[in-house]
Amino acid sequence: MNRINAGVMLLALLAMAFQAPLAHAHNLRKKGETVTVADSTLSVTPGRDWNRLSGKAGKNVETWTLDGGQLNDLTFFGGIVPGKPLVKERHKKKAPLPKFRKVTLLVELPELLEGTYRTYKNIGTFRLISTNPIKFLGQDGVTFTYEYTDQDQITRKGEATAAIVAGKLYMVSFDAPRLHYFERTIADVRALVATATL
Amino acid sequence: MNWLLLAGALSALSAIPAAAQKAAVPPPYAGVYQPQGVDEIGWWRQDDEDERTLAASPLVIRDEKLTGYIRNVLCATVGTGRCASARVYVIREPVFNASMSPNGTLRVFSGLLLRMRNEAELGAVLGHEFGHFERRHSLNLFRTQRSGTDLLAWSGLLASMAPSYNVIRVYRDLQWSVYGHLFRYGRDQEREADALGVGYLNQSSLPPQAAAAMWQNLMAELEASAKARGLRKPNFKTVAFTASHPPEGERAATLAGLALPDGSGRDNRAAQYRAALAPWLPLLLEDQIKLNDFGGSDYLIQNLAADGWTADLWFARAELYRTRGNQRDFANAIQFYGNAISLSGALPAAYRGLGLALTKTGRLIEGQAALQKYLQLSPDASDAKMISMMVPGAMRNE
Incomplete structure (x- = not known):
C-alpha cells in the first residue's frame, strides 16, 4: 500500500469514527420487563439483563449482547418482508444478499441464513449442524444450529429459531464463540425465545 | 501479485x-x-x-x-x-x-x-x-509497509470508538496475519x-x-x-x-x-489436475454457489463442465438455480437435479433439492416422492425431521 492510499484510508476511518456519535447509547433491557424488538410487534421478556446495541444490521433487525457483539450476539429479525434480505446489503447491485421470498419454505430458512453469512462475511467455513421443527410464536417453526469461522479466526456456534407469520419472517439468532460463550448463555437465550409473542 | x-x-x-x-x-x-x-x-x-x-x-x-x-x-x-x-x-x-x-x-x-x-x-x-x-x-x-502497520494500530483504536457493524468489519479486514499482507x-x-x-x-x-x-x-x-x-x-x-x-x-x-x-x-495436465481436485470439488463448488454470485458461479460451473458434465456439477448448478429462487429457476433446477440423479444415484441432497423445487412449483406429489427418497437414502440427515414433516407418512416408513 502506498503512502497516499494509507492516508486516504486513515482519513476515511477518521470520518467513519466521527460520523457515528461516540455517545450512542446502548440501552439496558431489564430482567422481567416485556419489550418489543426490531421495530416490530415481536415482543420478548428477558430472564436477565441484556444490552441492546445501538447499531442496526438492517431495517427490522435489532441486536442484544452481554459482553459485546463479538462474544454474544442475540439478533432479532422482526418481520422481514418477501423480497428483502435479512440484513442491509452493503451495495444492492455489487454485493447483493440472498432474499427472503414468498415461496421460501421453513426448511429453507437455514439456507437463507447460511447464504447471508457466507456472502456478507465472504467465508467458506459455515456448517449447518441440525435443523428441527419447533413451535415458535404459536406457529410451526424451525430451529437450527450452525458453526462458522469468521475472519477473526474464532469459531462461533449459533442457534436460530424462526417462523413465517402472515408471510413475514420472524427469527431470533444467537451467535457466540464455540469456546465457553455459547454454552454459557444458550439456556438464557432459549428461555427468552420461549417468551416471544407477536 | x-x-x-x-x-x-x-x-x-x-x-x-x-x-x-x-x-x-x-x-x-x-x-x-x-x-x-x-x-x-x-x-x-x-x-x-x-x-x-x-x-x-x-x-x-x-x-x-x-x-x-x-x-x-x-x-x-x-x-x-x-x-x-x-x-x-x-x-x-x-x-x-x-x-x-x-x-x-x-x-x-x-x-x-x-x-x-x-x-x-x-x-x-x-x-x-x-x-x-x-x-x-x-x-x-517494507518502508511503506511500516506505515501500513501504523494504520492498523490507528484503525483498531478508531474502530473501538465507533461501534458500528461496518467499522468493525473494516478493522477485521486489516488483520492480515492469516490472509497475508497487502x-x-x-x-x-x-x-x-x-x-x-x-x-x-x-x-x-x-x-x-x-x-x-x-x-x-x-x-x-x-x-x-x-x-x-x-x-x-x-x-x-x-x-x-x-x-x-x-x-x-x-x-x-x-x-x-x-x-x-x-x-x-506441451501437455497442460488437465486430467491429473481434475483427478487431484476431485475429492475437494463438491466442497469448493458448495462454497462458491452459496456466495450469491449467480453469474460468476454459473460461468464457473459451465466452464468446469467443458470437459463433460458430472453429477457434482449438475447438482451444484441445480442448487445455484434453486437458491436464486425465481419461478423459472425452479424449472431449470428440477431439470438439473434430474441430470445429476441420472448420473449418480448416490446423491441424497439432489433428491432433497428436487423435492423442494418440485414443491415450490406446485408439483406436491412428485415433490413428496423425491423427499421420501431423500429420507430413505439419508435417514440421519441433519434436517430429516423437518423434511419428514413435509412428507405424509414418512415417519411410519422409517
Missing part, C-alpha cells in the same frame, strides 16, 4: 508483436537464504510470527495430499531446487487469491483451486508469486514477476500459454458476474487479488508475448 485485468486487455491479446522478446531463463537460485540487514531481518521476523498464526488457523485446509499436490505443481513449474524454499498453506476461502510472503509462506486460497483448469494455469499463478518472492519485491516495500507492487515489479513466472513455465514441461489463458478465463468470469448483477463492468475491487492493482492492458499482451511459441504443444 495481482492477476487483475481489464476487459480491454483481452483484445490486446490477439495483437501481440510477433517479434516480442521471450521470457529469459530465470537466474540460478541461490539455495537456502537467510535475511540480510536490519530491514529484512525485521520483516522476516514479523512474517514468521504471521506464519505461526496461519499454521494454527482453523481456516487452513489440512489435507496432506492436496497440499503435497500443489507443492508438486509448484516444483514442476519453478524447478525442484527452488520450490524447497516454499511452504504451502491452503486457506478455505472462496476467492481468487494466492500470495507468497518473504519468508516462503505460500498462501493458496480454495477459490483459486476451483478456478484453475489444469496444472499449467495453477503453475502460472504460483510461478508469478514465486517471482515476487525470488526477487524480494516485498522488501522494497502488497501493492509497482508496475515494474509486476512486469518482472510476470517475466519470471512465464520464464519458469517456458523452462518447465508445462505450456507457458496457460498464463494468458488463465487470465482470460478470470476476466470472463468477472464479466459474467457483473452482467448477471446488472452492472456495466466488473468491479475489480470485489476480487481480493485484483483490488490492490489497477487493470493494465499492457500486461496481458506482455504475458502472451513472453511465452515460448513452441511450448504450446
Whole structure:
C-alpha cells in the first residue's frame, strides 16, 4: 500500500469514527420487563439483563449482547418482508444478499441464513449442524444450529429459531464463540425465545 | 501479485508483436537464504510470527495430499531446487487469491483451486508469486509497509470508538496475519514477476500459454458476474487479488508475448489436475454457489463442465438455480437435479433439492416422492425431521 492510499484510508476511518456519535447509547433491557424488538410487534421478556446495541444490521433487525457483539450476539429479525434480505446489503447491485421470498419454505430458512453469512462475511467455513421443527410464536417453526469461522479466526456456534407469520419472517439468532460463550448463555437465550409473542 | 485485468486487455491479446522478446531463463537460485540487514531481518521476523498464526488457523485446509499436490505443481513449474524454499498453506476461502510472503509462506486460497483448469494455469499463478518472492519485491516495500502497520494500530483504536457493524468489519479486514499482507507492487515489479513466472513455465514441461489463458478465463468470469448483477463492468475491487492493482492492458499482451511459441504443444495436465481436485470439488463448488454470485458461479460451473458434465456439477448448478429462487429457476433446477440423479444415484441432497423445487412449483406429489427418497437414502440427515414433516407418512416408513 502506498503512502497516499494509507492516508486516504486513515482519513476515511477518521470520518467513519466521527460520523457515528461516540455517545450512542446502548440501552439496558431489564430482567422481567416485556419489550418489543426490531421495530416490530415481536415482543420478548428477558430472564436477565441484556444490552441492546445501538447499531442496526438492517431495517427490522435489532441486536442484544452481554459482553459485546463479538462474544454474544442475540439478533432479532422482526418481520422481514418477501423480497428483502435479512440484513442491509452493503451495495444492492455489487454485493447483493440472498432474499427472503414468498415461496421460501421453513426448511429453507437455514439456507437463507447460511447464504447471508457466507456472502456478507465472504467465508467458506459455515456448517449447518441440525435443523428441527419447533413451535415458535404459536406457529410451526424451525430451529437450527450452525458453526462458522469468521475472519477473526474464532469459531462461533449459533442457534436460530424462526417462523413465517402472515408471510413475514420472524427469527431470533444467537451467535457466540464455540469456546465457553455459547454454552454459557444458550439456556438464557432459549428461555427468552420461549417468551416471544407477536 | 495481482492477476487483475481489464476487459480491454483481452483484445490486446490477439495483437501481440510477433517479434516480442521471450521470457529469459530465470537466474540460478541461490539455495537456502537467510535475511540480510536490519530491514529484512525485521520483516522476516514479523512474517514468521504471521506464519505461526496461519499454521494454527482453523481456516487452513489440512489435507496432506492436496497440499503435497500443489507443492508438486509448484516444483514442476519453478524447478525442484527452488520450490524447497516454499511452504504451502491452503486457506478455505472462496476467492481468487494466492500470495507468497518473504519468508516462503505460500498462501493458496480454495477459490483459486476451483478456478484453475489444469496444472499449467495453477503453475502460472504460483510461478508469478514465486517471482515476487525470488526477487524480494516485498522488501522494497517494507518502508511503506511500516506505515501500513501504523494504520492498523490507528484503525483498531478508531474502530473501538465507533461501534458500528461496518467499522468493525473494516478493522477485521486489516488483520492480515492469516490472509497475508497487502502488497501493492509497482508496475515494474509486476512486469518482472510476470517475466519470471512465464520464464519458469517456458523452462518447465508445462505450456507457458496457460498464463494468458488463465487470465482470460478470470476476466470472463468477472464479466459474467457483473452482467448477471446488472452492472456495466466488473468491479475489480470485489476480487481480493485484483483490488490492490489497477487493470493494465499492457500486461496481458506482455504475458502472451513472453511465452515460448513452441511450448504450446506441451501437455497442460488437465486430467491429473481434475483427478487431484476431485475429492475437494463438491466442497469448493458448495462454497462458491452459496456466495450469491449467480453469474460468476454459473460461468464457473459451465466452464468446469467443458470437459463433460458430472453429477457434482449438475447438482451444484441445480442448487445455484434453486437458491436464486425465481419461478423459472425452479424449472431449470428440477431439470438439473434430474441430470445429476441420472448420473449418480448416490446423491441424497439432489433428491432433497428436487423435492423442494418440485414443491415450490406446485408439483406436491412428485415433490413428496423425491423427499421420501431423500429420507430413505439419508435417514440421519441433519434436517430429516423437518423434511419428514413435509412428507405424509414418512415417519411410519422409517
